[in-house]
Amino acid sequence: MPKKALIVLLIFIFLTPLGLLAPGEAWGEWDISSWNVSKTWKSIAESFSNIWNAPLSDYNVPGWEKGILPYIGYIISAIVGVALVIIVTLVLGRIIARKS
DSSP states (O other), X not given: OOHHHHHHHHHHHHHGGGGGTSXXXXXXXXXXXXXXXXXXXXXXXXXXXXXXXXXXXXXSOTTOOSTTHHHHXXXXXXXXXXXXXXXXXXXXXXXXXXXX
């Protein structure tokens, strides 16, 4: 990974806790019950919501709800997320490269 890209990525990772300062809910983090769609769409979404559980629920480490710990949890969550995306991308890239 180029050095400039890594620096930009690290800046974004360390800016993630700014979301804790924003008022209201983050986009896409609302509860299914608040959706303005038919019951059919809500039931489909609820059935899919049981398939996947996030590695770090609520972008935090369990038990880190007080003081500065949620901010550190956000950073850890960002690092884990970025690492997972990079690993999956590399693995898929190698699989595709072997088939070519």
